[in-house]
Amino acid sequence: MAEKAFTPRVFSGIKPSGGLTLGNYLGAIKRWAEMQGKGLETIYCVVDLHAITVWQDPADLRHGTREVMAGLIAAGIDPESSILFNQSQVPAHAELAWIFNCVARVGWMNRMTQFKDKAGKNAEKASLGLYAYPALMAADILAYHATHVPVGEDQKQHVELTRDIAAKFNHDYKVDFFPLTEPVIEGPATRVMNLRDGSRKMSKSGESDMERINMLDDADTIAKKFRKARTDPEPLPDSLEALDNRPEARNLVSIYAGLADMTPEAVIAEFAGAGWGRFKPALADLAVEKLSPISDEMKRLMGDETELDRLMARGAERAEAIARPILEQTYDIVGLVRSR
């Protein structure tokens, strides 16, 4: 069967599971904003149903959902040119996820490294939702027939699983209904690492606040966190390859490149031979310059929750108009009777 051509459409999501980090910004949000206005439909979602796969205090979740919404708008996602909403207001996500729970195989889920990382040694006590997370993520994407998903490196495996689910569904039901979505993992900072341990990624929910830069950190806090960031004693080399075995140094160079819209090679060319006493303050100044207008705007937007809620409701209506017909066609393909 010739593969159907799907209209290019971008979807991506972010969990309101804590304050936004520099990793979320460079790996995802900044790139989402850049994908707007290029003739593609862009759909961005605050994935609150994913957040509750681990315990969330209800008041914190409500606050966090509005804060992430404010952060996305402050970072340049335009709620008019993009569709921007929170996941739980569009029930098609959860409904399609059930269908995909019945398509995905247990063996596929067992290979997901994020579950292993997050569940750790206590996998028996993890929620069933955490285990099934990738099927919900596949539903988020495929409910819109999205063709492109801009994500950080850590989400690559889940987007690949989305392709496997789409391919199995199409094969089992002998249709060409779901697209084989492409992960879009681009830019100099697709995996921003923890500032205290260059072998672990920077996360919202990491144990220590010193290991991450939060989007709402003030200038002094940003400077302090970079000053205390773990590094080795060597100065910066004159080639990128020389950073291959220096993960902490490589991370700070990548962060600089991401913030400055430069290649890591250009950063190395500018700072070759520099010690950390020169590089870290330059990095902190750059981070403050880029992040403070966003955090100021975020705080302003957070002052009007009614407006944020109105924007989420409007985005959800626009999202629903795309997702509901796709869900109904899925039900028809599967053989579920719809008589009302």
Ligand code: AQP
């Ligand atoms: N460190 C990172 N470097 C680059 N990209 C990152 N992303 C997350 N961390 C980094 C990207 O941000 C988007 C939204 O991620 P998410 O909130 O859905 O979940 P996550 O990947 O699990 O993010 P966190 O910050 O680690 O959250 P917690 O601690 O709550 O699990 C995704 O595109 C992701 O790739």
